[in-house]
Amino acid sequence: MANYGFIIDNRKCIGCHACTVACKAEHDVPVGVNRTWVKYIEKGTFPQTSRLFSVMRCNHCDNAPCVDICPVTALYRREDGIVDFDNRRCIGCRACMQACPYDALYIDPETHTAAKCNYCAHRVDRGLEPACVNVCPTHAIVSGDLDDPKSEISMLRSQHQVTVRKPEKGTLPALFYIDGDMVSLNPTATEVSNDSVWGSQTRGVGHYAKFLQDHQSKAAATSHHFPIISSAKSNVKIIDSLEKFLALGDDQTGVLNTQVSAESALKSQQVASEVARRTYDAPQKGVLWGWHVTAYLWTKAIATGAVIVPLLAGLLGVLENSMSVKSIGVVCGIFFLAATGALLAADLDQPKRFIYVLLRPQWKSWLVRGAYIITAYGASLAMWLLLALGGVTNSLLDVVVILLAAATAIYTAFLFAQAKSRDFWQSPLLSVHMLIHAMLAGSAIFLIGLPFVESTDWGYFVRWIVAISIFARLACDASELATSHSTSDAALTVKLVIRGRYARLYWWGVVAMGGIFPLVFVLLTPNWTMPLAGVAILIGIYFSEHIWVQAPQRIPLA
Numbered sequence: 218m219a220n221y222g223f224i225i226d227n228r229k230c231i232g233c234h235a236c237t238v239a240c241k242a243e244h245d246v247p248v249g250v251n252r253t254w255v256k257y258i259e260k261g262t263f264p265q266t267s268r269l270f271s272v273m274r275c276n277h278c279d280n281a282p283c284v285d286i287c288p289v290t291a292l293y294r295r296e297d298g299i300v301d302f303d304n305r306r307c308i309g310c311r312a313c314m315q316a317c318p319y320d321a322l323y324i325d326p327e328t329h330t331a332a333k334c335n336y337c338a339h340r341v342d343r344g345l346e347p348a349c350v351n352v353c354p355t356h357a358i359v360s361g362d363l364d365d366p367k368s369e370i371s372m373l374r375s376q377h378q379v380t381v382r383k384p385e386k387g388t389l390p391a392l393f394y395i396d397g398d399m400v401s402l403n404p405t406a407t408e409v410s411n412d413s414v415w416g417s418q419t420r421g422v423g424h425y426a427k428f429l430q431d432h433q434s435k436a437a438a439t440s441h442h443f444p445i446i447s448s449a450k451s452n453v454k455i456i457d458s459l460e461k462f463l464a465l466g467d468d469q470t471g472v473l474n475t476q477v478s479a480e481s482a483l484k485s486q487q488v489a490s491e492v493a494r495r496t497y498d499a500p501q502k503g504v505l506w507g508w509h510v511t512a513y514l515w516t517k518a519i520a521t522g523a524v525i526v527p528l529l530a531g532l533l534g535v536l537e538n539s540m541s542v543k544s545i546g547v548v549c550g551i552f553f554l555a556a557t558g559a560l561l562a563a564d565l566d567q568p569k570r571f572i573y574v575l576l577r578p579q580w581k582s583w584l585v586r587g588a589y590i591i592t593a594y595g596a597s598l599a600m601w602l603l604l605a606l607g608g609v610t611n612s613l614l615d616v617v618v619i620l621l622a623a624a625t626a627i628y629t630a631f632l633f634a635q636a637k638s639r640d641f642w643q644s645p646l647l648s649v650h651m652l653i654h655a656m657l658a659g660s661a662i663f664l665i666g667l668p669f670v671e672s673t674d675w676g677y678f679v680r681w682i683v684a685i686s687i688f689a690r691l692a693c694d695a696s697e698l699a700t701s702h703s704t705s706d707a708a709l710t711v712k713l714v715i716r717g718r719y720a721r722l723y724w725w726g727v728v729a730m731g732g733i734f735p736l737v738f739v740l741l742t743p744n745w746t747m748p749l750a751g752v753a754i755l756i757g758i759y760f761s762e763h764i765w766v767q768a769p770q771r772i773p774l775a
Contacts, residue, residue: 221341221361222392226373227398230270231354235352236353252274256401270401271394275300276319280389283322286316288573289579291308315770320638320773320774380399405773409498499775503770506766506770512560513561518655520554521622522660539672582635597614640710650697650765654690664747668744684740710768710771735754
């Protein structure tokens with residue numbers, strides 16, 4: 218069986234875009250999205266300048282993360298190494314787009330399903346080469362069987378030093394570059410900009426339209442570009458320069474300082490330094506998981522915490538045999554769990570196919586595992602409530618419900634970990650972060666009703682759960698944001714949170730409103746003020762989820 222792959226010979230590529238046009242014609246790819254595209258990078262200062270062309274597309278990985286995360290097997294790897302897709306199964310969850318480190322997938326604005334380069338599998342099955350290979354005028358794109366030592370692609374691979382994109386991801390890509398330049402292949406080595414002679418696009422389609430509009434409005438307001446240094450000895454300056462660009466966000470007060478800092482960084486490179494800038498590229502996809510995902514994490518935290526807190530208090534003897542508080546927690550859990558499911562379905566581009574997750578499961582995906590965990594949790598809540606209405610209590614069932622609630626609270630951390638393109642989501646603390654949010658959200662719900670409860674022990678219990686959870690969250694955030702990270706993408710995300718686009722929201726919304734303010738209230742003020750603390754906590758949790766979801770998606774992938 219063959220093992221198909223690509224080699225892009227950058228010595229021959231002239232940046233003519235014939236491959237892009239041929240791909241669009243072969244697959245009827247809509248305007249605004251691409252299965253293959255050519256990225257232009259210009260290096261140097263006049264008169265010592267050069268232009269690089271890099272063909273970008275699916276890497277047909279041996280260990281394809283998009284296949285593992287797809288909940289319905291819409292993406293699959295064929296025996297010949299081609300990663301293909303079936304849009305009849307796709308539910309439009311965009312998980313594959315988050316998993317792909319190479320930004321190779323997109324949502325087709327006409328079918329509302331995922332799509333990407335599939336190696337022209339229909340042509341390969343008939344003994345033909347992919348359309349892009351056929352049309353390339355300089356034979357810069359070579360396809361073939363990587364396992365056949367007599368094939369052209371195998372001989373080129375053995376005779377030349379080849380480069381792959383992001384080998385640290387462990388995806389084992391089957392797309393190789395001859396004479397590949399990391400300034401071009403590394404997406405954070407140059408500024409992302411659509412505001413250039415060759416790279417501007419007036420509008421986007423589908424999920425990209427609003428992102429392009431916002432991006433171009435910002436570009437028009439600032440009208441600035443700054444160089445990013447690219448050399449083996451200047452990785453720190455690459456990160457610093459890019460993080461200054463990302464830190465601008467909607468606040469333009471730092472434009473002049475950014476220009477000055479970038480110019481100083483450029484002048485400091487006296488040896489082997491080159492200026493690199495991106496002059497043509499495909500539109501950026503922007504934030505793929507937006508407010509629906511933020512709201513779903515928020516409702517899920519309430520749905521689980523509101524059940525864990527009173528049931529745990531009952532097991533510890535704080536509530537004794539009081540069923541009213543427990544029942545309120547379970548009813549609250551059922552309501553917010555239903556809201557969680559509704560938000561999950563609403564976020565899909567094919568919401569009518571949501572049931573495919575349960576009926577056509579791909580068990581490696583944490584979307585599938587999470588769907589079954591949520592289903593089991595919902596069933597356990599319904600059983601608990603039915604028994605409670607009949608006057609039956611069961612401590613063993615309480616334990617089962619608590620365990621399912623905890624699993625529901627944290628499973629999304631494992632889903633985010635499958636999104637290999639986002640380094641910040643790979644943190645082992647993410648599951649702890651979500652469990653703390655669940656405890657905090659559940660406690661906040663009962664803080665709001667605390668003035669109407671007579672039990673002193675219950676009041677103290679809720680207050681202490683809130684205080685401990687706030688301290689735990691601040692400690693978790695400090696571990697995540699104050700320590701060094703092994704990748705530049707994760708480091709850039711941290712800088713976005715603490716000093717960049719999301720800094721004000723984090724420090725004032727999460728730390729102050731959602732942390733310090735309610736902590737003071739629960740420790741020092743009487744019961745009648747607790748609703749204020751509870752509302753502040755819930756708002757702070759929403760802000761925190763918004764930042765943790767969106768900030769990593771601001772880092773460019775291609």
